[in-house]
Each structure stands twice: as C-alpha cells, then as structure tokens.
Amino acid sequence: GAVVSQHPSWVICKSGTSVKIECRSLDFQATTMFWYRQFPKQSLMLMATSNEGSKATYEQGVEKDKFLINHASLTLSTLTVTSAHPEDSSFYICSALNRVPGELFFGEGSRLTVL
Amino acid sequence: QKEVEQNSGPLSVPEGAIASLNCTYSDRGSQSFFWYRQYSGKSPELIMSIYSNGDKEDGRFTAQLNKASQYVSLLIRDSQPSDSATYLCAVNFRRGNKLVFGAGTILRVKS
Numbered sequence: 001g002a003v004v005s006q007h008p009s010w011v012i013c014k015s016g017t018s019v020k021i022e023c024r025s026l027d028f029q030a031t032t033m034f035w036y037r038q039f040p041k042q043s044l045m046l047m048a049t050s051n052e053g054s055k056a057t058y059e060q061g062v063e064k065d066k067f068l069i070n071h072a073s074l075t076l077s078t079l080t081v082t083s084a085h086p087e088d089s090s091f092y093i094c095s096a097l098n099r100v101p102g103e104l105f106f107g108e109g110s111r112l113t114v115l
Numbered sequence: 116q117k118e119v120e121q122n123s124g125p126l127s128v129p130e131g132a133i134a135s136l137n138c139t140y141s142d143r144g145s146q147s148f149f150w151y152r153q154y155s156g157k158s159p160e161l162i163m164s165i166y167s168n169g170d171k172e173d174g175r176f177t178a179q180l181n182k183a184s185q186y187v188s189l190l191i192r193d194s195q196p197s198d199s200a201t202y203l204c205a206v207n208f209r210r211g212n213k214l215v216f217g218a219g220t221i222l223r224v225k226s
Contacts, residue, residue: 006158034214043218044159044203093158102147102207104214109158 002028004096006107013084014115020080021110023094029074030096034104035067038091050077084114118142119206121217130226134191138204138217141185147207148180150189152200153219159203163189194224 003026013019023033033050048069049057056069068080077096081088093109120139128134136150147166151159165171165178165187177190187206191198201219208215 044216046213046216049213091156091158103161103164104149104205105161106151106158 002026002096002098002103002105004030004094004105004107006094006110008110009108010111010113012113012115015085016083018080018082019084019112020078021092021094021112023077023079023096023107025075025096025098025105028096028098030077030098031074032097032099033071033077034095034097035069035077035079036093036095038093038109044093047079081112084112086114088112089114117217118208118215119204119217121202121204121220123218124221125223126220127223127225128194130194130196130224132194132224134194134198134222134224136189136191136202136204136220136222138187138189138206139185140187140204140206140215142206142208142215143182143185144209145182145185145206146209148178148187149205149207149214150176150178150187151203151205151216152198153203154200162202191222194222196224196226198222199224 005024031052035047036044047062050071052071058064071077094107150163153159163178165180171178175192179188203219204217
C-alpha cells in the first residue's frame with residue numbers, strides 16, 4: 001500500500017511548550033489529509049481535515065487556535081499543538097487520501113506526553 | 116443510531132477458525148467501504164476496500180457488501196494469533212464527503 005510517514009513517533013514535552021508533528025505522503029500527492037487523536041482504548045477521533053493551499057476544517061469541539069494545521073504542499077501537512085497541557089497527551093495520527101482509488105492511508109502515529 | 120456501528124467485542128475464535136466481523140452504516144448513499152486493522156499502540160492499517168455489492172477476496176480475507184441492507188462484513192479464514200487486533204470499519208459518507216469510522220471490534224484468536 002501507499003506510504004505515509006509521520007514524525008516524530010513519540011515526543012515528551014513540558015507543559016506550556018508547543019510541539020509540531022509532520023505528516024508526509026511519500027509516493028502520492030495528497031490534496032487532503034486528516035488528523036486524528038486517539039486516547040487509550042478509545043476509537044479514532046477526527047480532529048480536522050487539512051486541504052492543500054487552504055484553511056483546515058476543524059471538527060466540533062476542536063480548538064483551531066490550539067491545534068494549528070498547515071498543509072503547504074501536496075505531500076506535507078503539519079499539526080502544531082500550542083501551549084500543550086497534560087490533557088493533550090494522546091496518540092495523534094495523520095492520514096492522507098489517495099484520490100485514485102480513493103483510499104485512506106495512515107501514518108505511524110505520534111505519541112505525545114506532556115509533563 | 117450511530118453513523119457506523121460495530122460490535123465492540125471482544126470476539127474470540129480458536130486458531131484456524133473463521134472470524135466474522137460485521138458493520139452497519141446509516142448513510143444509504145455511501146459508495147466506498149474499508150476495513151482497517153489496528154494493533155495495540157499502532158496506527159490503523161488498510162486491509163480491504165470494497166465498492167460493489169457482493170464478495171471481494173484477498174488471501175485469507177473476504178469483504179462482503181450489501182448496500183440494500185447497509186451492511187458490510189469481513190471474514191478472516193484460518194485465523195491466526197497474529198490476527199488478534201482491533202478491526203475498524205470505515206465508510207465514506209457522501210454527506211460531508213468524509214470517512215467515518217466505527218468504534219472497532221476487538222478480535223482475539225486463541226492458539
């Protein structure tokens with residue numbers, strides 16, 4: 001299947017700092033990428049839809065000023081968790097939509113721990 | 116009604132048996148359906164996609180789709196302990212053009 005790379009795979013930071021997570025589609029151009037969050041033993045929760053060259057669309061309840069998304073190229077989207085707090089600790093997963101044949105591929109995930 | 120519904124399980128099957136995972140969805144206009152496997156602590160991995168009514172086979176996996184009943188299933192033949200994971204059903208909803216995931220079914224294959 002197609003390859004989506006996510007970096008870093010894990011990060012530990014202090015409360016109040018910002019953390020940037022990168023998501024790259026390695027072998028196809030992705031005009032649309034998605035960011036999910038998953039807490040332990042819970043299902044995936046869609047946070048936002050990232051469209052290349054335009055503003056991200058956030059799901060209800062997700063603070064756009066806290067979770068900054070940038071999709072500056074067809075192969076790269078970034079998620080920045082600003083002023084992170086311990087409750088932001090979670091598994092963040094990106095995915096990229098390969099329009100032909102319309103399949104969604106996930107990155108490896110980034111485990112964020114905020115102390 | 117949840118948009119995409121799955122039995123949370125756990126579904127326990129003995130090694131070598133057939134595991135049957137089911138999913139129903141609410142958007143009658145949906146055209147694309149996917150099964151993902153997620154191991155604990157890892158991100159989801161695409162196993163199968165299906166777009167037409169009927170069966171689609173890939174190795175030990177068979178996806179079945181019945182759009183009239185708004186039902187999609189995944190059969191795993193000759194189940195192995197390495198198949199133990201959470202299986203996520205995903206449906207591309209025409210409304211909003213977004214992929215909606217079920218909560219997942221935990222499968223345990225016992226040797």
